[in-house]
Amino acid sequence: MTHAPPVLLLAPEDNVLIAVADLAAGQIVPDAGRAIRLRQAVPLGHKLARHPIPAGGRVIKYGAPIGSATCAIAAGEWVHLHNLASDYLATPGADHGA
Amino acid sequence: MRGWLRTDGRKGIRNVLLVVYLVECAHHVARAIADRHAGGDVQLIGFPGCYPNDYAQMMMERLCCHPNVGAVLLVSLGCESFARNRLLEVVRASGRPASLLVIQAAGGTRRTIERGRAWVAETLPLLAAMPTTALAPHELVVGTICGGSDGTSGLTANPAIGRAFDRLIAAGASGIFEETGELIGCEGHMASRAATPELAAEIVATVEKAARYYTTLGHGSFAVGNADGGLTTQEEKSMGAYAKSGASPIVGLLKPGDQPVGGGLYLLDVVPDGEVRFGFPNIADNAEIVELIACGAHVILFSTGRGSVVGSAIAPVIKVCANPETYRRLPEDMDVDAGRILEGRAGLDEVGAEIAALVAAVAGGAPTCSEALGHQEFILTYKSFTPAGPACLPAAAR
Structure with missing residues (x-):
């Protein structure tokens, strides 16, 4: 239906891509001249890792950190609640005094 | 773009008649007044609480004097804490047609609805006659x-x-x-x-x-x-x-x-x-x-x-x-x-x-x-x- 790329890179320093269609496991998506093979299905609007992200590493989207990896994430892996947690509200009290 | 010029110098892009209940207990009466014109420029808003709140009072004053509002009918039960007379004074001071109905003083549900509908019917032609001016x-x-x-x-x-x-x-x-x-x-x-x-x-x-x-x-x-x-x-x-x-x-x-x-x-x-x-x-x-x-x-x-x-x-x-x-x-x-x-x-x-x-x-x-x-x-x-x-x-x- 459309020839637009199936993923979106919002800022050059991001380590995730955004699916702009429902993508299937095993599908190959382009990324700056490289090809990434999806390890799981990634629904529209969801994120996939461009590069390996170590446990505790920051996940970058819009050029800004959106949380930290809760386990090692491989390139092509779906990034969501199972492997990414907020640095703010998921750890109440850690960043803010009384 | 065009607007209705208000006395504070602001211009509205709509000319709404608001029916406002000042406690949940007046909601039904206010709705019955507004419903006759449902979907148009007679609109229902209200505050449900019985206890006073400075924020809610201030918000109602700002909303009733919003440039998109041309006229205001307040509907009070009578015993709630909302400062209804103060709100009425603020709206009248803005030059808008405004009225207050108190259900306990007006003779109950049916009489208040009748009086409210009559006020809306009198006021809508005034709003329709108001001129518009260019909006920059x-x-x-x-x-x-x-x-x-x-x-x-x-x-x-x-x-x-x-x-x-x-x-x-x-x-x-x-x-x-x-x-x-x-x-x-x-x-x-x-x-x-x-x-x-x-x-x-x-x-x-x-x-x-x-x-x-x-x-x-x-x-x-x-x-x-x-x-x-x-x-x-x-x-x-x-x-x-x-x-x-x-x-x-x-x-x-x-x-x-x-x-x-x-x-x-x-x-x-x-x-x-x-x-x-x-x-x-x-x-x-x-x-x-x-x-x-x-x-x-x-x-x-x-x-x-x-x-x-x-x-x-x-x-x-x-x-x-x-x-x-x-x-x-x-x-x-x-x-x-x-x-x-x-x-x-x-x-x-x-x-x-x-x-x-x-x-x-x-x-x-x-x-x-x-x-x-x-x-x-x-x-x-x-x-x-x-x-x-x-x-x-x-x-x-x-």
Whole structure:
């Protein structure tokens, strides 16, 4: 239906891509001249890792950190609640005094 | 664009007759008065609480004297605490036709409804006879909000609204974005856009207040539907929401009811001051829309991914749909198809220009989808604020 790329890179320093269609496991998506093979299905609007992200590493989207990896994430892996947690509200009290 | 000139110098883009209940106990009577004209420019708003609240009183004064409002009928039970006579005086002092009906004094439900309907019937011709005048871009106040967000909101509709904001503000308009609780993680970037260092410090402090408030409540603005749509964390949602503000400098920090001082971009702080009281800061999107309107917003740009269908009393709501699938499911409810950006059928600048043009059309009288469908949602609850300090509005201090 459309020839637009199936993923979106919002800022050059991001380590995730955004699916702009429902993508299937095993599908190959382009990324700056490289090809990434999806390890799981990634629904529209969801994120996939461009590069390996170590446990505790920051996940970058819009050029800004959106949380930290809760386990090692491989390139092509779906990034969501199972492997990414907020640095703010998921750890109440850690960043803010009384 | 055209507007109705009010005595305070502001101009409205609608000429609404408001029927206002001052406690839930007067809701039925007020609704019966307004229902005869349902879906048009006779609109119902109200405050449900019986106990007094300075915020609710102030909000009602601002809303009843909003430039889009031409006349006001107050409906009181009689024994509630709302300062109804003070509200009536404020509205009358603004030059608007206004009346107060007290159910316990008027002889009960049926008599009050009859008297209310008679007052509305007498007043509508007065509103219809009021002349309009040209409205310039710098006289326009535009608010923005997102609701029912998903992973597409921050990719299409929000940045497109940001482009529209840039255009409108460049033409002299005021733009207001809000919900500091949804901007946690963006405070450093916002501070870098502030007109003065003192305003930058106020912005950072207000986001820290929001973070404390939500942490105490044990909840964020994050809903289950957000995660289904691909958003994982509060700060991820924040960056996407923040895109609505565009790229203009931030010239002021408002609290609900504060009016912009000249054109430019303003941040509205909707999180109450002091210790946590009265529950959630905003129980649903319309509570935030009402606060934008109380700051003088003539029209609201509402970004939605999952597909909110709401409109509002007092000010038209333009729905900008972020998700192309949602747009195909709910086309009657959506004013702008921003999701086509994802399908390579338009760019951000093109959709931003379309939104800015639609604002002008709506300010000229064209109905939005939610207006045409009769949406007139309204929420006002208990809150408490301390006044904003002088650093929040550098232009007013000059």
